[in-house]
Amino acid sequence: MFWFSDDLEREELESLARAAGYAGLDILTLALTPGELQVKVLSPLTLPLGEGSEPYHTILLVYGFPGRAGSEGGWSAPALPGLPPSAAHLFDLLAGNLSSQGSLFVAGPPSHLPHFGLELEKRGFTFKYWYAVEWQMETSPAVGGLPTVHLGVLHYVRRLARVTIAKVRIPHQYCRFCGEPLADWGGKKASRNPAGRVISDVWLQLDAWQDRHDWRREVLRRLLSLAAPASSSCPPRALLARLIMPVSAAAAPASRNGGLPERPGTGEVPRDTILLGDILEVIRQLPAESVDLAFADPPYNLDKRYNQYEDDRHDEEYLAWCNQWLQEYVRLLKPGGSLFVLNLPKWAVHHAVFLDGLPEMRRLNWIAWDALSEPRGRVMPAHYALLFYSKGPLPRHFHPGRAQVLPRGYCFRGKCVKERAGKVPAAELNDIWSDVHRIKHRRDRDEHPCQLPLRLMERIISIASDEGDLVFDGFMGTGSTALAARRLGRHYLGIEIDPAYIAIARAKLEQEALQLGLFRGDTLCQACQ
Structure with a gap:
């Protein structure tokens, strides 16, 4: 259900966080129901969890839907994208536990991500990136649409905050046929950074990740590294919050015309x-x-x-x-x-x-x-x-x-x-x-x-x-x-x-x-x- 953290052990998650400059990583499981937000602590929280405390430098919210493999990302998703009323408490909780210079990531299927993003903007957050992450797994094509191999990660920061995004490099990739670099922007080969190229906001799998475990670990490594704290004698902690979304959750649709006046238009339609x-x-x-x-x-x-x-x-x-x-x-x-x-x-x-x-x-x-x-x-x-x-x-x-x-x-x-x-x-x-x-x-x-x-x-x-x-x-x-x-x-x-x-x-x-x-x-x- 949680597409990049299910098979990673607690010790491995902690190790990834420490390698990126954090003191450690706390884990929560959250469940949205139509009436309330339920919170389950999977590991003891080193810092208090409460609105206004701002203890975490980085929060990763990973959401999924209970059910068997479906048309999007390997789980059943609601027919209509949207969030139940109890989501308001979720966003207040996240906002109240993020430091002023921190980064908030929301990861999940593209169907619901825009609605998460809009709720964050209502609470004073600013959009930074939507990372499109290629996810290789057996999925059924969406009825009437294209197969979904893209899972999204939203990256938001507090409005007006001066947040530094770290440069993350990945190995250079080469054409499977001719052996030349895939990223060809001109210049001499000798000028390429030996540490690899800077990542973009589209992450293709290619040959770099041999199995799902490697893929999940690499995605987490990149996210934690992008938002890594500056060197400090007292490094902060990160929070991984895993959210179970109700399959029946759906926002009430707006009026048919979005509140705009109807303008029927008249006459024949021009062509060419x-x-x-x-x-x-x-x-x-x-x-x-x-x-x-x-x-x-x-x-x-x-x-x-x-x-x-x-x-x-x-x-x-x-x-x-x-x-x-x-x-x-x-x-x-x-x-x-x-x-x-x-x-x-x-x-x-x-x-x-x-x-x-x-x-x-x-x-x-x-x-x-x-x-x-x-x-x-x-x-x-x-x-x-x-x-x-x-x-x-x-x-x-x-x-x-x-x-x-x-x-x-x-x-x-x-x-x-x-x-x-x-x-x-x-x-x-x-x-x-x-x-x-x-x-x-x-x-x-x-x-x-x-x-x-x-x-x-x-x-x-x-x-x-x-x-x-x-x-x-x-x-x-x-x-x-x-x-x-x-x-x-x-x-x-x-x-x-x-x-x-x-x-x-x-x-x-x-x-x-x-x-x-x-x-x-x-x-x-x-x-x-």
């Missing part, structure tokens, strides 16, 4: 068109239940340089804006339609909780797109969250077998890819996508700060739609979604606020049409021409 204008102003004019597949890659609120958009809103303003266009996306989708939303995990936590509260929407997967653009930071940022929802219990179109998936442990060098063609079998598509890279070279980029690779859009469109379907993108940018849709025989409909980006998209579509001799008279709204 990019509409110029603000996302909210334009999308509200489109007819309801008119698109088969919807994709959103909004600005990430990182103060990027856009021509027509200010990318530096206050957090509350940004999230309120996102909720408005998310509600409109849901309105546009046909019953059985699929929705994909791409954003940083920090924001995707909020998107998931909002969409989980809409009764017509069902979350099928939190897909971790492993898309490191450059090696930087104490934890290299590689995890982009791709939320996969259906409008209704099952998506009308879902064909994961159409995806061409490069297997783990092999590099992307052109020579190696060519030489191993036909010798290495393709892999099954699951909820970690590590074989689609971001566009890294300026020569391959348009004049857009966050251009997506065409291969990513082709994968999404191919697995979640059929020929002739209508694909919608409300943040069309320079046209990757439109180009992928056309190549795959789908219609597209986009919205874009910047006429310069629309001109680039138009030129790419026309060039593609001329090369293939397939120009079909695609149009732009009158204001775009």
Whole structure:
């Protein structure tokens, strides 16, 4: 049930903690029931457990569900993600026992992690990372979704606290075919740190962990090391809290429209068109239940340089804006339609909780797109969250077998890819996508700060739609979604606020049409021409 601590003995846990600089490790078992939080002490607590005492430098909360192996992570999970009312006492207990400079980790299946994260933010915590950890075990694919091999670990710290994240290195990994390093960011081999490379926020298993025991020990070692205390004559302790979640736990869904006014829209839906204008102003004019597949890659609120958009809103303003266009996306989708939303995990936590509260929407997967653009930071940022929802219990179109998936442990060098063609079998598509890279070279980029690779859009469109379907993108940018849709025989409909980006998209579509001799008279709204 507790996916990385069940088979680790008490002495081994203590040894891991001491090796990372802690005085030791205490263990609790917690159980959430609809009415109360039950606490069982597995080992004597060295420090008092009580709200306000702040005795622990690091707390690891590991949660699971009682039951036999199911569709997510090897246990039965509730049909609806959410937390019972007794969870409030749990979060108060955790917050009251963490030091001001400490780290709080929450580990478990992706279905419930966003709800844990939101509760922590209500109590003054700040998001740091969502570590996507590959977990190799026999699982049944989620009905209508991808197999879940990704278990998540949230990393939160207190708001405004100056917390130092330690650098954790892992051994360099090499291509199973050609023997060259998997992480190829340029530079000379001799300049690579002999101690290994700095970890990212996507942890792939590969050959490093030979069995489940090794895997669990390594995950705990990394977490304890990331939050390790500075050298001190009086080292602090860590707490491992193992939480049993009730299978019946589910948050009450929000109102059908999330408190937003209904905007039905009128008229015929345009096809093969990019509409110029603000996302909210334009999308509200489109007819309801008119698109088969919807994709959103909004600005990430990182103060990027856009021509027509200010990318530096206050957090509350940004999230309120996102909720408005998310509600409109849901309105546009046909019953059985699929929705994909791409954003940083920090924001995707909020998107998931909002969409989980809409009764017509069902979350099928939190897909971790492993898309490191450059090696930087104490934890290299590689995890982009791709939320996969259906409008209704099952998506009308879902064909994961159409995806061409490069297997783990092999590099992307052109020579190696060519030489191993036909010798290495393709892999099954699951909820970690590590074989689609971001566009890294300026020569391959348009004049857009966050251009997506065409291969990513082709994968999404191919697995979640059929020929002739209508694909919608409300943040069309320079046209990757439109180009992928056309190549795959789908219609597209986009919205874009910047006429310069629309001109680039138009030129790419026309060039593609001329090369293939397939120009079909695609149009732009009158204001775009």
